[in-house]
Amino acid sequence: MNARSDLTITDVRLTPILVADPPLLNTQGVHQPYTPRLIVEVVTAGGVTGVGETYGDSKYLALATPLAEVLPGRQVGDVNGLHQLAVLVCGDSPETTGADAVDAGGLRGVQTADKLRLSIVSAFEVACLDALGKALGLPVHALLGGKVRDAVDYSAYLFYRWSEHPRGAGEFDDWGAAVDPAGIVAQARRFARDYGFASFKLKGGVFAPGEEIAAVRALAEAFPGQPLRLDPNGAWSVETSLQVAEELADVLEYLEDPASTTARMAEVAAGTDVPLATNMCVTTFAEIPEAFARGAVQVVLCDHHYWGGLRNTRELAAICRTYGVGLSMHSNTHLGISLAAMTHVAAVVPNLDYACDSHYPWQTEDVITKRLEFKDGRLAVSDLPGLGVELDRERLALLHRRWLDDDGTMRERDDAAAMRVAEPGWVAPPVPRW
Template sequence: MTLARLNWNGSPRAWAAVETAMLDAAAKHAGLPVCDYIGGRARDRVEWAAYLFYKFADENGKGEVATGEALDPEGFVRQAEEFVNKYGFKALKIKGGFFDPETDIETFRLLRKRFPKKDGYEIRIDPNAVWTVETSIRVAKAIEEYEPQYLEDPTDSIADHAELKKHTDIPTASNMCVSAFAHVKPNAKLDGIDVILGDHHHWGGILAYKETGVLCRVMGWGLSGHSNNALGVSQAAMLHACAATPELNFPADSHYPWTDTDEDVIKGGKLQFKDGFMDVPDVPGWE
């Protein structure tokens, strides 16, 4: 299967979908959880980060968490409180870049005040590469005192991140500038990104995520996990990918709490978070 993927001439995302189904079938045939089938688990549970957004109130109000408005720093903190109270997350992610940088700075300040570093909380911010290098430097200097875990994709190229790193000690992270194996060599040359947000969807499957971990270990980079609108199958696949990758050293992102129960496609109800973690199942396949 690995040889087939390496010779795959189509989209890595298309191969990832094929591999996800194939691994489930093969692991069930072998009577093993996927993470054990592909080499063994490095951990029995995986830690996740609360993925927080500025947002309008839900019109139908049927979501299971954070249905209220969060259009200012105070509302954002209330949303974070709901996620922490319901799921126990210790890592919090600000999806920024929607408002002016000063709003994101104030949101970071209030989040850190509410969730202190001394209590074990980590905070990261991701403005989706909408800032210039100059703005990125200004924001980095403004939030340094609040000890960010990392600054994800503040600007839009590896070279721009390398320039940012000349002005701050905050680690840089990316799932946009380094999101494929072809981006590894440029990043090694320019030293722009410190933490890679791997994703089995983007990189070409679960086995590719594991290979990303090996690359991070060789290069001295950190490894986290990217997320985007996951239903149960994708969340389960990422859970096993993270469990089977020893190099994972940051809580992975997860949109999964935003998925309404009636939207999911898996049997038995949604996968569950506990204390910010998700247990890795011991049954065959993904289940």
């Protein structure tokens, strides 16, 4: 068997799982006790297996299945062909869900089938690059052009949260509740102590703006001079956004998605000098021209899931660099495979202007044999072949069994439904909320 035939894909395995998620609050509601993820494995004729990870709701699994069926027989290095192949087998894009729509599973704004497809392609691309790197003895960052940094800075991701899920559901953790400024500061102190994080992002849009201003002020007092961010996921009006920006202008590194839609963000940007960041109004290449032309955002929070993979993320970074727009990295509930992929691509872009987000410290479960460890708020970039992680098959099987045993209520991420367990009749608030 020659080298080329060794790199032929012979099998693709899709494993939907449910992983424990804490009762973290956002403007849509609260995280469910378990959240769905999809693990993708690409196997080559040479016996190498590459892994990828993405969202696991049924709409993602439905798109991933036909793509997995047509990949065997193709070269694992043919990542250029993944996007065209996905379009062929996954169908055309329907209309968007509305200009003010917010996808509760990702809080990422308007959703289309194109965006869903990109989130699936990203997992296949990562799995292929992981397999190719293992076969060639090269880390993924080398396949992307080579690292420009040996470690990647990450930021503490702070949440308002309950001490436990309603009715005792889910898995226990010892973080306790955080529903006021004191609770947020205590949470931040633990993140700084345990992980060495030196910048802090608060998920807002949960309480009235005045309460969240007080929480950021308390953080500024507890961590003087350290970077702070606030993200209400588009929950505010233009007027409210400008008021908050004015009151926190002296302490915010940036304000993330204070208002929904590019038009509203442009209005806010025109009225404040506080940089505005987004992972909601700019999540595809097609959304870039209007947002950049109108000066609606000064920082794009890239996410390889949204953008269709690591190579597209690298291209996005080049565009941001060209137009003088800052770059950081968005995070949603994810495991070690995605964090490893995030770190590899973050290592190769010269213009990583801000510490990246990561939910990873909140996740108590994983599917890799050794958890990735933050030291001094950073992750070392692995030089091992591929992503540098190994799949824990026993753990994968256990989390898949949880998915199989579920009655269907946890297979779709729905923060509003989770909130209704505690507050019957809860409906996700309209945008803007305040």
